[in-house]
Amino acid sequence: MSVLIKNGTIVTADSEFTGDIYVEGESIKAIGEELEMQADEVVDATGKYILPGGVDQHVHFSFTYKGSKVRGFETSNAAAVGGTTTLIEFVNQVQGKGLVESIDDYRKTDADGIAMVDYAFHSVMTDPRPEVIEEIPKLADAGYPTMKLFMAYKGMFFHADDDAILNALYKGKEAGITVMVHAENAEMIDVLSKKLIAEGKTAPYYHAVSRPPVVEAEATRRAIYLAELAEAPLYVVHVSAIEAIEEIKQAFGRGQAVYGETCSHYLVLDREDLAKPGFEGAKYVCSPALRTKEHRDALWQAVDRKWINAISSDHCGFDYENQKHMGAGPGKSFADIPNGAPSLQNRLNILWTYGVCEGRISRSRLVDLFATMPAKINGLEKKGQIEIGYDADLVIFNPNYEGIISVANNLEGVDYCPFEGFAQKGRPETVFLRGSKIVDNGKYVGTKGQGRFIPGKPYGYVYGG
Numbered sequence: 001m002s003v004l005i006k007n008g009t010i011v012t013a014d015s016e017f018t019g020d021i022y023v024e025g026e027s028i029k030a031i032g033e034e035l036e037m038q039a040d041e042v043v044d045a046t047g048k049y050i051l052p053g054g055v056d057q058h059v060h061f062s063f064t065y066k067g068s069k070v071r072g073f074e075t076s077n078a079a080a081v082g083g084t085t086t087l088i089e090f091v092n093q094v095q096g097k098g099l100v101e102s103i104d105d106y107r108k109t110d111a112d113g114i115a116m117v118d119y120a121f122h123s124v125m126t127d128p129r130p131e132v133i134e135e136i137p138k139l140a141d142a143g144y145p146t147m148k149l150f151m152a153y154k155g156m157f158f159h160a161d162d163d164a165i166l167n168a169l170y171k172g173k174e175a176g177i178t179v180m181v182h183a184e185n186a187e188m189i190d191v192l193s194k195k196l197i198a199e200g201k202t203a204p205y206y207h208a209v210s211r212p213p214v215v216e217a218e219a220t221r222r223a224i225y226l227a228e229l230a231e232a233p234l235y236v237v238h239v240s241a242i243e244a245i246e247e248i249k250q251a252f253g254r255g256q257a258v259y260g261e262t263c264s265h266y267l268v269l270d271r272e273d274l275a276k277p278g279f280e281g282a283k284y285v286c287s288p289a290l291r292t293k294e295h296r297d298a299l300w301q302a303v304d305r306k307w308i309n310a311i312s313s314d315h316c317g318f319d320y321e322n323q324k325h326m327g328a329g330p331g332k333s334f335a336d337i338p339n340g341a342p343s344l345q346n347r348l349n350i351l352w353t354y355g356v357c358e359g360r361i362s363r364s365r366l367v368d369l370f371a372t373m374p375a376k377i378n379g380l381e382k383k384g385q386i387e388i389g390y391d392a393d394l395v396i397f398n399p400n401y402e403g404i405i406s407v408a409n410n411l412e413g414v415d416y417c418p419f420e421g422f423a424q425k426g427r428p429e430t431v432f433l434r435g436s437k438i439v440d441n442g443k444y445v446g447t448k449g450q451g452r453f454i455p456g457k458p459y460g461y462v463y464g465g
């Protein structure tokens with residue numbers, strides 16, 4: 001099977017030009033002007049942009065909160081229609097099991113044969129026994145070269161204390177495992193939450209009050225110091241506050257290998273969304289909490305200036321009616337609401353409409369944040385770039401489309417969309433996954449199980465590699 005895409009504006013992380021792309025089998029074989037190859041299918045992309053398929057490095061398809069599970073890989077076609085062709089799932093270590101075994105088992109039952117886009121995995125260490133710490137380097141051979149630790153959840157089984165983080169940083173270095181942290185101070189959150197609940201302040205809005213920016217700043221700084229001591233690289237996930245950006249920027253300026261991502265919802269949603277009438281604020285309960293305009297402006301500046309190097313979704317598909325309501329009713333509070341929001345499908349739509357169209361980032365900067373850098377960070381060698389020899393994961397983007405974002409045309413399988421009613425400019429019209437068309441005229445046309453596991457290489461981007 002071969003495809004020739006003609007006359008599109010090809011956008012890469014550092015340039016943009018009009019040209020043709022020739023795809024044979026699963027990869028890009030030629031890029032140039034007026035290519036004359038014969039192809040099984042010729043696509044005219046005049047007036048459209050061609051972007052590399054997105055890499056979403058922060059997705060939750062397996063997360064379970066008090067026995068209640070999010071939507072899984074059976075909804076990964078939502079990524080496809082949103083222009084994302086590779087996603088990376090966080091798999092919590094199962095108590096009593098090893099790190100690699102936990103991912104292998106999940107992968108066999110819940111991803112292989114189901115996924116509709118390509119996929120990779122991050123490990124999440126939840127049980128830092130000495131033998132588990134010893135196992136960390138083995139993640140590299142299995143193709144899972146990244147591991148996250150949660151600093152934010154006092155009393156929960158997946159919470160990590162400083163000793164676990166430090167041991168992981170030391171051990172991870174032996175095999176190029178990048179340690180990632182969810183940086184929020186669990187003790188501060190615990191004290192503030194108990195105080196608020198005792199005062200009867202239990203509504204969803206108080207979720208944000210229980211975790212102000214200083215909570216994120218302190219943990220970010222502490223993680224950076226731990227990484228400095230271990231002389232190991234550090235990746236800070238979902239940065240949301242000015243103070244945390246500053247910590248990362250300063251550490252990087254001192255020559256430390258410290259990097260961070262932010263997520264689409266921190267760029268466009270507001271803390272006041274948590275104050276919506278009734279229980280509706282629960283839809284916006286995620287951690288770190290949504291911030292104010294001041295923080296959003298700082299985040300846009302940070303992603304534009306490369307202080308933050310990726311934008312993910314932190315997609316987490318909990319239903320509003322059945323799952324978010326775990327925090328409603330007598331004796332319940334914001335602390336009982338499952339954290340997270342669905343956003344897999346709209347990452348590119350948000351970045352294009354509110355980033356590129358509003359003049360906050362260039363198209364090339366979007367490509368870098370959306371696809372190129374997340375592929376590099378995670379060692380996905382043939383992803384995230386329009387280059388000869390790379391996987392033919394391509395998005396033909398129509399900039400003239402106009403629509404309204406709504407749950408009504410969403411494939412995430414969740415009963416709400418946090419961006420409901422937002423104006424949308426442009427959309428991914430045609431999407432190819434390794435040379436196969438999986439989206440046509442904005443509609444998903446691929447097949448279940450078409451996605452493939454992509455092993456990551458250790459220390460993908462660290463030290464500029």
Ligand SMILES: [Zn+2]
Pocket residue numbers: 058060314
């Ligand atoms: Zn997350």
